[in-house]
Amino acid sequence: MDLSKNTPENIEYLIGQITEKLRMVNTAAMRAESINNEMYEELVEIYEMVMKKEHFSPGEMQALVEEIGRLRKV
Template identity: 55%
Template structure:
């Protein structure tokens, strides 16, 4: 998938992948429609960072969730 172009489909894909990787419990808070393409670059950076990691500590998960919360519309 080409994630170089900001689009609602790419936003949705990245959010779904992050939720899967983090095994997030509260998935309702992470709906793709809550994110805008206006902050695409920040979301893409977060996506790349999460996908690179093999292990994510609970503290890191909390920080990632907080950052994603700040990116919501």
């Protein structure tokens, strides 16, 4: 998969991988179609950071959710 391309499929993949890694239960707030495609680079950065870490504190998880929320369409 070529994540350098800003496609709906890649956005869906990134969100899916992030929510799976964080073991998020409420994924409705992080639907791929709600992400602003102009913020793709930031989403890739979040994805890369999440994939590098093994464990997350509750505070880190909250910060990540807030950051992804910032990427949503207005």
